[in-house]
Amino acid sequence: MNTADLGLPVDVPSTALFTDHYELTMLQAALKAGTAERRSVFEVFTRRLPEGRRYGVVAGTGRVLDAVENFRFDPAVLGFLRERSVVNAETLDWLAGYRFSGDVWGYQEGEVYFPGSPIMRVEGTFAECVLLETVILSILNHDSAIAAAASRMSSAAGERPLIEMGARRTHELAAVAASRAAYLGGFTSTSDLAAGFRYGIPTVGTSAHAFTLLHDRERDAFQAQVDSLGRNTTLLVDTYDVTEAVRTAVEIAGPELGAVRIDSGDLLLVAHRVRQQLDELGATDTRIIVTSDLDEYAIASLAAAPVDAYGVGTQLVTGSGHPTCSMVYKLVARAESADPTDPLLPVAKKSSGGKTSIGGRKWAARRLDEQGVAEAEVVGTGPVPDDLQDRQLLVHLIENGRVLARESLDVVRARHVSARANLPLSATQLSRGEAVIPTEYV
Incomplete structure (x- = not known):
């Protein structure tokens, strides 16, 4: 099994150390x-x-299932346990054949x-069985928490697609697992390329405010993006003045402009204004994507807004206030x-x-x-x-x-x-x- 498929660094040989010290001392006793x-x-x-x-x-x-299959005490792991005197020699011998x-x-x-x-x-x-407690709980507690939040957000969003974009708000390996759990819970795509590579989740993304700020004028940034990615791209329109940005975006891309993204302000009010402006400019098929610290409650509040998709980051990868499910692993x-x-x-x-x-x-x-x-x-x-x-x-x-x-x-x-x-x-x-x-x- 390739450890990269587990969301692990390639130099981690197994999942055997994704456990707690006391599981090994219980085993020894x-x-x-x-x-x-x-x-x-x-x-x-x-x-x-x-x-x-x-x-x-x-x-x-x-x-x-992958983690259990890859739970092996290879020489490097056994050497670490021996060096730290975690368990005695007899237990190390037993672990070598685990x-x-x-x-x-x-x-x-x-x-x-x-x-x-x-x-x-x-x-x-x-x-x-006792050795698997921590690795099983760490996976199920994390992934189930994210999936539950994603499910609630998906329910609130209805038929509108959801983009997972929380990689920068959590640990780099947790981000990959979170993206997988979010997709399970109803999200349609992710910004995280590692998640796309490992799990086949569709990936999306265009530009951030830094790209606009890089250029001398907002118009120059929009032109560069359209020249590179085509008219169907998504332009970020809230770096400076939203109204002016929407006008410029349509002038450059034409009515074929794919979408505009709004990342700040009163999203309900701004979305209505942008929709009206796009329609007046003839860009009736241009979609509106909103981001900015959304959770299921904010998504539900936008149900009547002319929004076509949502991008969610922090609240998703932290379980929308509940980052764990408090699952336990008990001998019964x-x-x-x-x-x-x-x-x-x-x-x-x-x-x-x-x-x-x-x-x-x-x-x-x-x-x-x-x-x-x-x-x-x-x-x-x-x-x-x-x-x-x-x-x-x-x-x-x-x-x-x-x-x-x-x-x-x-x-x-x-x-x-x-x-x-x-x-x-x-x-x-x-x-x-x-x-x-x-x-x-x-």
Whole structure:
């Protein structure tokens, strides 16, 4: 597996160090105690949705599959662990042969989830499963947060396209993952070329204010851009005076001008004025693109404005106020010995402070009403009721260490549209509220 496909620098040989120190010390202690090979089940879930959110979006599953497949302790990684005395020699020997050989089940990427949903289930020995906690959580927490924000923005935008342009507002590797998650959640393109290269997402971009300021006159900048990129380009018209810039843009490009971009001011008012001016100048097909710190609320407020597309940066890549989903990775069942025929016993943390868990290997299904609209997320540990057999949500992702299937982003993107459409209408309301359907435990 090429590590560049994971959004990693090319000199990073594996994902094995995307973990926490204590996962390796737990492994060392379990190996010494003779409990490391006990069959175990870990589950990823969140106890609550981010405040005010009505549904979550599963994103990052494809990246998790790549990360698990590439989780290898090569000589350079082992040398680092030895130099730092992170674990003893016996544990290093065990890590040298590490290959995940267990099973992973999970919600399909693009699906929606709710509090308590067992979004991913990792099964194998304690030793091989515990090491994957941090890398799985870091991917799912980040990507699902971005995808949820993107989904809300996409819902607010309706049929108008959304451009992801937040690379400069976050870490350079997080930017690539954010672009992927945004595309999953409903965005149509990205400004980030690395995301386009790694994931095939359409890329767009023309010029910034610096290009206009480079030239002696705004007219010169527009002429240079049109000469280079053609009349269908997008001209940035708010560097100086918007009205004058629009007039100049149409004079240079003619009515075939592709679009103008507005990046400041009262976007609602300016968009109406620019639309009227463009129409009066005969540029009736010229589109208006707005940017400038947009979020889902600002996008919704522009629903009645003559806007054709939105560019979103900071608010998207920070999850629009919720940069993580607070997902956890908990041991929910384990055997009493290394014997693979031993039954699994439910285990769970029991404590105060709202951090209790429910033990047992779980299934999940979504119950629908007579109109085919979701009415409950049903989670259980016993037999699946007959009426929910064909509504189960977890699918087999990895079997005996082998990835079963990878999906294209377009497939995942379409799944999310379908999953969101099957929720009650109130799911797309931007007002604060509880999860749009309850989670029932059986």
